[in-house]
Amino acid sequence: MKKKLVALTGAGISAESGLATFRASDGLWENHRIEEVATPEGWARNPALVLEFYNQRRAAARAARPNIGHRTLAELEQEFEVVIVTQNVDDLHERAGSSRVIHLHGQLFESRSSRHEELVYPMHSDRIELGELCEKGHQLRPNIVWFGEAVPLLELAAYEASTADVFLVVGTSLQVYPAAGLVDYVRRGTPIYIIDPSRPPVSHRPNLHFVTEPATVGVPQVAAELRAQ
Template structure:
């Protein structure tokens, strides 16, 4: 299933694009949103994940994301995240994630594109380009941008455009291998990314409950911590890297 291009003794010139969803972070202890027992069963998304919810009750929204950030800070990257870092040491790897956590970066991945933003940052309510890292700091009403306006979570809410989509399409269209990990590919526009893979490019899916219809795709029905290292080991063996 692999396609070989020219390579050096040190790094293969293949470009692997990895699409990751909530499944890869679930094994690190972070709740998914849509699965049984997920966050959307615990809170009303209209209250905490829409511009209207922010307008109605910004304090509720801040509290929700502050709690989520503390959960992210307490979590640790798992073997799935780490296997992608190992792969990056051998070839070009671009991670396009639907997740708002920073586990890929903390594992050591260098090229991570967050489709839905990141919970680890705040941004101005009037200038989306003015952002502020939060770290362990809570987002409060006293945190303002350079213009004195409130800061909101730097995440894409329902009903908002996905600014990183254009860059994600570009990455996927240049992939030599596409690996989908822990994503149902049911959420748009992220789900449409597979349509931009060039004909003949191998597609693999790592998900114990994979249900998406991707003709010709290789499916590893295992959790990310087992399935991603398995895929990476197979890739390295195929290219002797």
């Protein structure tokens, strides 16, 4: 029976494929304040701006390619039962070949009703336009979990973390909650590998390993170590 490996991934792994992260030092995301484009209040004020912002993000994500970090996590499915829990909204994990991906913060290539959140639709183009409606007549919006909104898949992600035999944290500062709290669900003594150049703050616990490298270096390094065990 394969051991279960759960990987929590964040913006750092996508940044290495050229996708901008929202944690820029100037507080802007692609020249927009986070409050303008990633909150329900921003959507209420200017839905046209929000739609165009994510239309541009979709085009950028479509042009990006999975990197060796994404591909190595997918290849680990040969030896492990792998579950990816990602804070990223792009589809790079899927395109790299990962078969079980939980998108905590939603998916860029889905739209949903602005009134009925259960009405979610796969997107066949890179754009949602103002005036494009769900089947019940309400404006479509990106299927993204914005700041201030509930995280519907958090309970599932917590369960996966709690049943991991190995837990990886890749390219995330562990500053964005509730996702950052998933480390606390990992059973004590389970090996945790934290792969990030910045060495995110984590409470000391047994079997904690820091790999202060970017994902493209650290993930293959840890994968080789796990295969050798």
